[in-house]
Amino acid sequence: HVLKCPGTRLATPGEFSARAFLRGRLTLNEAEGVAATIAARSAEQxxxxxxxxxxxxxxxxxxxxxxxxxxxxxxxxxxxFTDQEDVVPIAPKVLGERLRSVVQRVDSLIGASGGREHTDGQPRVAIVGNPNAGKSTLFNALLERRRAVASPIAGTTRDVLSERLDLSRVAPGAGEIELQDLPGLDPRVGSVIEVQSQRAARDAAAHADALIWCDPDGNFDERSLADLGGAGKAVLRVRTFGDRPAEGLGAHVEVCALDGWHLDTLRRALADVTGGSISEGVASLLPRHRRALAVARKSLESARRSIDPDAAALAAPEVVAGHLRHALGALGELVGHISPDDLIGRVFATFCVGK
Known part of the structure; x- marks a missing residue:
């Protein structure tokens, strides 16, 4: 009955939190906390x-x-004060120890993602399976645009293709993942190009955070999982060509990439497995935080590697400063702008240049 009153309508998603933020009642982090509460899938989250x-x-x-x-x-x-050897504001060994401590604190926030070789903060999901399993067609369907060449001819996909896929439309708070279309895995190859293609596919599968394992018949041989690089990681078994009859019953999801049947179900499943594979903290819920922390960690680690702890002074202070500025810029996305006045204040608070 209330909605029948003139001027009354349903609130749009996030409207109350947005109004509180615009009126200064909530910070951006606190507003994101509301979204994170809605998206939480475990007690820890x-x-x-x-x-x-x-x-x-x-x-x-x-x-x-x-x-x-x-x-x-x-x-x-x-x-x-590089021209004054007796002026050393901070010893390399002390700086290295401080950097290591900060990196450890960042790692505690971003969890398992801190150890990834890719540091953009996005979970990496590889689509794997035999040739002609419908991988490229599924890749295009999930992206909702043609990115890969799909063909009934085996071996059409020769390179590893990567694209970002935003899952927030079907799973609020999920954010983006890096979706990869891999060449079909086939040990029966002969040419140099085919061997290189297989090597690239297996390497990509081994370094992915999760796998989409495609099979048109729904028959998934668990003995081949290790060969697919799936040991110890989340694997979604997907029966492609869902519009055709099949006897296999081993699939988590059956899809049809041609008409979109169950694609949103697969997207929600991807949000579930990639959210849990990163961390059970706030970084797993908010991609913006995850990306900023990952960038900051990479820069801090680069600064630490630029330091010789046994040296009397920094050999390349400009390089170290550059990495620290990059890290500070990434953290600034989470806390607000760090002004030059802040830096000047810290100089005089910790090191008296007059003496």
Whole structure:
């Protein structure tokens, strides 16, 4: 009955939180905490969302940014006094230890994703299976555009194709993944190009965070899972060509890429397996946080590797400062802009240049 009153309507998704944010009643992190609470799929994720709503996660981000800003201030102070050997604002060994400590704190926030070779913060999902299993057709259907060449001729896909896939439309809070279309896995190859193609496919499957295992008949031989690089990672068994009859019953999802049957079901399943494969904390719920933390970690680790802890002074302070600035910029996306005045203040708070 209320909706029948003039001027009354249903609120749009997130409208109340958006109004609170625009009126200054919620910070952006606190507003994201509301979304994270809705998207939470475990008790640990719910606890992480609560910390975000209470502002405690934001305070953790601020502490990380403060630590990076303090180190950057000292490194840049040293650049100003490179002609004075007796002025060393911070010893390389001490700086290296501080960097290691900050990296460990970032790792605790982004969980397993901190150890990935790819550091864009996006889960990587590879579509694997035999030749002509419908992998490229499924790849295009999930992206909702033609990106890969789909053909009934075996071996058409020779390269590993990667595209971003946004899952938030069907799974709020899920964010983006990196979806890969791999060449069909076939040991019966002869040419040099085919051998290289197989090697690239197996390498991509081994380094993926999760796999979509395609088979038109729904018959999945578990003995071949290790050969697919699926040991120890999430694997979604998908029967492609769902419009055709099949006897196999081993699929998690049956899809038809031609008419879109069950594609949203597969997208939601992808959101579930990739969300759990990263972390059970806030980084698994909010891709923006995950990306920023991953970028910051990579820059901090680069700064640490640029330091010789046994040296009396930094050999390349400009390089270290550049990495620290990049890390600080990434953290600034989570805590707000770090101004030059902040850096100047930290210089005079920790190192008296007048003496």
């Amino acid at each position: 719910l606890d992480a969302a609560r910390l975000l709503m209470e502002g405690r996660t934001g305070e953790t981000y601020r502490q990380l940014a403060d630590a990076c800003a303090a180190m950057l201030a000292l490194v840049e102070a040293g650049i100003d």
